[in-house]
Amino acid sequence: LAKTTQPISMDSYEGQEVNITCSHNNIATNDYITWYQQFPSQGPRFIIQGYKTKVTNEVASLFIPADRKSSTLSLPRVSLSDTAVYYCLVGDMSSSNTGKLIFGQGTTLQVKP
Template sequence: LAKTTQPISMDSYEGQEVNITCSHNNIATNDYITWYQQFPSQGPRFIIQGYKTKVTNEVASLFIPADRKSSTLSLPRVSLSDTAVYYCLVGDAANNAGNMLTFGGGTRLMVKP
């Protein structure tokens, strides 16, 4: 399983764009990159996933350079409710029994008024 490295914490202010970068230097050809968001006292929830280039949904954008050794989660115009822990995961897309993802420590984002 590819290991990921991301900042432990980040601070931002309401209305700003937040970019959280994750390093995954030993990502494999079959690996996909997925980001989860976790609010206090709740389980993590899937927010975005990608393989290469750029992916955008109603919550965030995910930028993946050509070498795929890193990825950046971009949250546009954050609000106080975006305060959460964000996890970057890399996982094999093979349809194997027991295929699982490994969670690292995540990035604790604090959005201030």
């Protein structure tokens, strides 16, 4: 599984757009990029998943350049409730590989009023 690198922490203010970039230089052909959000003492919550280009849902957007060696999670107009740890994961989500989600330290996002 590809190793990921993301900033340890980020600060933002309410109403701003937040972009968290994740590096994954050794991403494999079958790998997908998945982002989770986690609040203290709760299970990680799936945010978005993508393979290439851009993916958008009601919560966030995920930008993946053509070489797929990095990705950027974009959170529009954050609020205080978006304060959480955000994990970037890269891996083959199919078949027998679905068990090995490898979590790093994640990015702690602090949203200030």
